Amino acid sequence: MIVALVLIGYSVLLAVVGPRLLLRAEWVDRAPRLGIAAWQALTVTVLASVVMAGLALTVPTVQISGDLAALLRSCVMALREQYASPWGAAAGVAGAIFALAIIGRFLWFLGAAITRMVRERTRHGSVLDMVGRRDAGRGIVILECDDPAVYCLPGRHRRIVVTTAALRALDEDQLDAVLAHERAHLGERHDLVLALATALATAFSGLKVFGQAAAETARLVELRADDVAAERTNRLTVAGALLAVAATGTLHRIPAVALAAGGAGAAARVRRLLPPHNPLSRLRAATGSLAVALLLALPVLVLGSPAVASMQHSMCPDAPMSSQM
Numbered sequence: 001m002i003v004a005l006v007l008i009g010y011s012v013l014l015a016v017v018g019p020r021l022l023l024r025a026e027w028v029d030r031a032p033r034l035g036i037a038a039w040q041a042l043t044v045t046v047l048a049s050v051v052m053a054g055l056a057l058t059v060p061t062v063q064i065s066g067d068l069a070a071l072l073r074s075c076v077m078a079l080r081e082q083y084a085s086p087w088g089a090a091a092g093v094a095g096a097i098f099a100l101a102i103i104g105r106f107l108w109f110l111g112a113a114i115t116r117m118v119r120e121r122t123r124h125g126s127v128l129d130m131v132g133r134r135d136a137g138r139g140i141v142i143l144e145c146d147d148p149a150v151y152c153l154p155g156r157h158r159r160i161v162v163t164t165a166a167l168r169a170l171d172e173d174q175l176d177a178v179l180a181h182e183r184a185h186l187g188e189r190h191d192l193v194l195a196l197a198t199a200l201a202t203a204f205s206g207l208k209v210f211g212q213a214a215a216e217t218a219r220l221v222e223l224r225a226d227d228v229a230a231e232r233t234n235r236l237t238v239a240g241a242l243l244a245v246a247a248t249g250t251l252h253r254i255p256a257v258a259l260a261a262g263g264a265g266a267a268a269r270v271r272r273l274l275p276p277h278n279p280l281s282r283l284r285a286a287t288g289s290l291a292v293a294l295l296l297a298l299p300v301l302v303l304g305s306p307a308v309a310s311m312q313h314s315m316c317p318d319a320p321m322s323s324q325m
Helices: 002-024 032-061 066-071 076-082 088-131 164-169 172-187 190-203 208-232 235-244 248-253 266-273 282-311
Strands: 133-135 140-143 150-153 159-163
Touching (some): 002 208, 002 282, 032 208, 032 282, 088 150, 140 164, 150 172, 159 164, 159 172, 164 172, 172 190, 172 208, 172 235, 208 235, 208 266, 235 266
Parallel strands (some): 140 159
Antiparallel strands (some): 133 140, 150 159
């Protein structure tokens, strides 16, 4: 019971404090890939902690074989004692139902999001096959349009779409920059990152942390793609390219499942690209990566600590239980 309460408390603490810390952290914009990982770790850990709390309640009701107990140098009685709840089997059944409900709801919404994403990509891809013109040399699809826009359709049949207005508005260096931006989206599978964040925000819309994570993830994947493009060209070139394709009139023409170079927040992204550039140091990046790993590992350690403690329990004989059965 104590384990379940600790995990629930940890989940609530993260859901309340975590977003406030990340939203105020200046390093997130300086290292967007680490920021994306931090938001993902936060939301996954909040969800996993709640699920593990439910699972912790089920341990006393689970039949554990003597072979497994011998392998752990413990016994079933000691292991169940560590996870014991005052409500006995009722708590175990409730915990199992709760954990399965949480997992099932998340998987349902994730599956729905991916299905909708694939369907809309297929529909838009068929339109591009009819009206678009392939440029094999650049690896793009050119679309006749009076509004400047550059976007990509991820997936198995990935495409980068550039309108004729964008080709006129961009010079060669700027075009290379926006293409590098879109290839970063495709190469790092930002569509899957956004699908996970969106599914969590939709499935658990009553919890603010998931909505904040989805919004911040959408913003940070654009910053990450900007940084990749800047590494291929330079930051001022990327800024100029963003200004050229940031016309708001094109936004309603770009499908929701696409990732566009000049989407919302382009003005703030341009300001970020202007000098001086102050990337995160390797030491701070490594420290942040370690913090993300610990964030993910802590619920597992909390859930498993009673089992580890039961290994040292004196209630069980040294002889393997399987030999006594």
